[in-house]
Amino acid sequence: MLSINNLSYFIGGRALYENASLHIKPKDKIGLVGLNGTGKSTLLKIINGDFQPSSGEIQKAKDCTIGFLNQDLLSYQSEESILDVALEAFQETLRLQEEIDAVLKQMETDYSDEVINKLAKLQDQFEANEGYTIKAKAEEVLEGIGFNTNDLQRPLKTFSGGWRMRVMLAKLLLEKPSLLMLDEPTNHLDLPSIQWVENYLKTYEGAVIVVSHDQDFLDNCIESTVEVSHGTLTLYSGNYSFYKEEKKERMEIQQNAYENQQQMIKQTERFIERFRAKATKSNQVQSRVKALDRLDRVNEVVDDNISVNFKFKFSQKSGRDIVSLENVSKAYGDLVILKNTTARIERGDKIALIGANGKGKSTLLRIIDGTEPIDGKREHGFNVIKSFYAQHQLEALNVNNEILQEMSQAGSKKTEQELRNVLGCFLFSNDDVFKKIKVLSGGEKSRVALAKTLISEANFLLLDEPTNHLDMQSVNILIQALEQYEGTFITVSHDRHFIKGVANKIWYIESHEIKEYLGSYQEYVDWKAKQEFVKPIVPSVESAPKVEAPKRKEVNQSEANLIKKELKKKQQDLEQVENDISSLEKKKAALEIEMAKPEVYADAEKLEALNKDYATFQAKEGVLNAQWEKLAEEIESLEMELS
Template sequence: MLTISNLSFYFGGRPIFDGANLQIKPKDKIGLIGLNGMGKSTLLRLIVGEYQPDAGSISKAGDCSIGFLNQDLLSYQTQDSILAVAMQAFERENYLQTEIDKVLHEMEVDYKDELVDKLGRLQEEFDHLGGYTIQSKAEEILEGLGFKTEELSKPLKEFSGGWRMRVMLAKLLLQKPALLLLDEPTNHLDLPSIQWVEKYILNYENAVVVVSHDREFLDNVCNTTVEVTGAKLVSYPGNYSFYIEEKALRNEIQKGAYENQQAQIRQTERFIERFKAKATKARQVQSRVKALNRLEIIDDVIDATARVHFKFKFGVNPGRNVFSLEDVSKAYGEKVILKNTTATIERGDKIALIGANGKGKSTLLRIIAGDENIVGERKLGHNVNFSFFAQHQMESLHLEETLLEELKYADGGKSETELRSVLGCFLFNGDDVFKKIKVLSGGEKSRVALAKVLISEANFLLLDEPTNHLDMQSVNILIQALEQYEGTYVVVSHDRHFVSQVANKIWYIEDYEIKEYPGTYDEWEEWYEENRKSVASNQQAAASASQPVKKVETVTQKPAANANLIKKLEREISEIEAKITDLEHQLATIEGKLADPSNYSDNHALQKLNADYEVVKVELKKANDLWEAKMLEMEG
């Protein structure tokens, strides 16, 4: 469908891509990953033609339509309603509707046979394209992305950038291009909307390439992972978790090959050095010199998984009760956020505040920080010293200061060596520490602001969406920092992997109250799903009980029909068991090949083995599920 061949692209003399190759097939779900600045967004812009390659080619099939969601769309504004903007996706249907309206208007004053025929043709095509359902389709997607029904008629201009981006995403999904390019689609989505988009992409009939730093999102939607590294595109036939395992294996193989080659080079150089002055060895020395010159050098493995160690110190330790709210209410006009709610934060609590946008998560953080007027009592505990990180704080950084100078504003009493060490943990090395804040990217500014919070000696942290604008390596660093932090914190985040790693309590706002779950995010998610199913089951039972009881006529199946059905099921079960045996044998054969080190020398063959293994594993699961279903049917 789309092929990238020997692609080279330079930016300011620096190679972003150099001989990169990639093939995108129909129905591929590709996760495009890599460190910030490696060229992920650049690749998407090359695909859509915004940038032109310096060498190589990007060729696509003639019927390959492309839809591109990018951060530039945040600036789009109009007085049209968000429903009207989303429905712009239906170009042909909108044109036909306009023509139908014109014909109907003409027929009001001049009812001619030609107009009747034209109206019939227009309506037939409109109906064939599903024109009578386009509004309901647009409404369904907009509401899936978090909009309320009453908001659909509001002008796009009234919404913030993040909500406008959701409208652009809805429009793109309604267009259903053959290739969907999504650049950080989850950045402006809350958790329910992220989960909705996941399900939509999984069922999307065409190809998708998505750039994201949300590893759980990538795990749930992608069947291929492509890493942008070393100006190349390296493919892995699986989701992000598969990529992590496979990359570790490839690195191990590459490390061994590199070390073997280096040992060979050292041995050859010692031979040359030892015998270069001897005439009798001149031919052998010359041969080895030529061999070294012809040698294709294997690169050493660069470990992109940063391991950091933070030394946190507090001026004072807080008391047991760090913070409390008593009968607190908060509203903005008619919009109620909290009503007579009570909550307590104790020393050592690591709280994740989760939920849909608009529920008041950021407002609650500001209430805790004392930045909001409330009804009720807000009480900060004994010796509590808090620090608040929010996205707007990046704007308060001193643009003309260097990174080192900026960290001194945190007043942690640290030496320059200690500050350099902290900046190094956040991937600012060498002369980076002398850069001015004004030249940093959004993600780099976010890292600086986080570093200031973490060295402030605060024993209570409030973190509002700290992972926004961070790549996976930076998120990993933040996770490690918070794991080593011995104080108390409340964090708002829609990054499920991040939350699952850092929280020991879950808060969510429901019915205008703060609800608490005393456990990890994974435990909460399991509990919440079971609770939701239980409520739905009880509601269904109650609804059934309220219906009038109908007399049900019992139909007794004839013994002969029962016997025939049982024989049929026995035959089907036997066939499925034979298939399971065959698949298990195939799986064992592939596992044997994967365990053979000789197969790791051919990367293409290794990729095929891994792909075959995943296909057989999926087929085996389907067969087992079918066998179980047939057995249950037999028991019935």
């Protein structure tokens, strides 16, 4: 569908891409990953035609259409309602509607066969384009990504940049281009909206390329990963988690090859130095010199994963209770956020506050901080020292300060070397620490603000969306820092990878009350799924009518014989599925051994074929496991009938 061939792109004298190639097929779901500054967004703009490559070419099929969501769309404004803006995705259908309206107006005075036939033809085209459903489709997508039904008629210009970006995403999804390119689509989405987009992309009929720092989002909606590194594009046949494991194995092989080659080079160079002056060895020396010149050098592995070690210092330890809220209510006019809710934060709690936008998460953080007026009782514990990180703190940075100077003013009394060590953990090394705040990117400013928060010696942190504008490497650094933090914190975040890494409690707001789940985020997700599963089946205690349990129907001998026969067949089927699963697991194990062989890694084509086979086995295993679960349930049901 689209081919990138020997692409080179230079910024000044630096090669962002050099002879890079990639082939995108219909229905490909690709995640584009790499460190900040490697050119991921630039590649999307080159594909879109916004930038011209220095050399090489991009070929696309004649019927290939491209839809591109990028951060530049934040500035787009319109007087039209967001529903009308989304409906612009159906330009041809809207044009037909206008023509139909014009013909209907004409028919008020002209009933000729020509006009009637024209109307019939237009209506047939309109119906073929599913014109009668476009409004419902637009409403479904807009509500899926977080808009309320009442919002749909509001003008686009009345929404903030993040919400306007959601409207542009909705419009793109409705256009259904052959190739959908999304640059950080989760930046302005809450968790329910992110999950909705994931599900939409899974079944999207066209190809998708996604740039995102949200690792769970990538895992859930892509099928292959392309890494941008050192000016090249490297394909991995799996989602982000597969890419991480595969890259680790490839790096080990590359490092071994590099070390072996370096040893060979040293031996060859010693031979050359030793026998350079001997005439009898001149031919052998020249042969080895030429061999070194022709040698295809293996690059040493540069590990992008950074392990950090923070040394947090508290001037004083807090008491057991950090914050207590009792019968707290908060409302903005008719908008009720909290109503007579009670909650408590204890020392050592690491709380993730999750949920949809508009539920009052940031308001609750301010309530806990003590800066938001409330009805009810709020009490801070003994020796609690707070530090609050929020996006507005980026604006509070002194833009004329250098990074090191800004850190020294945080009041931590750390030495310059200690501050440099902390900044090194946040990817500011050597002379980077002397950069002015005003020249930093949004992500770099976020890292500075976070570093200031973490060195504040506070024993209680309040973190509002700390992963916004951070790349994957920076998110992992923050996770490591908070894992080592011995104090207490509460964070608002929509990044599931981050939440999984740091939280030991989950808070969410439901029915204007603070609800608490004691456990990790994954445990919460599993619990929530079970709750949703049984919700329509088991009515609440308050609403359930008090009725006697139905008596079990008696089974006569004839029916019992039929059930036994059916039970035996199901048990045989279950045994066969178990055998199939066992056989498949053996095949997967054999394939894993084959894939681990060095000669296989050296053969990219063979490795790709084996990866595809492995993916096929995984898919078959999923189908067999589903069959096993269904049969097990049916057997259990039949056994209950006989009991």
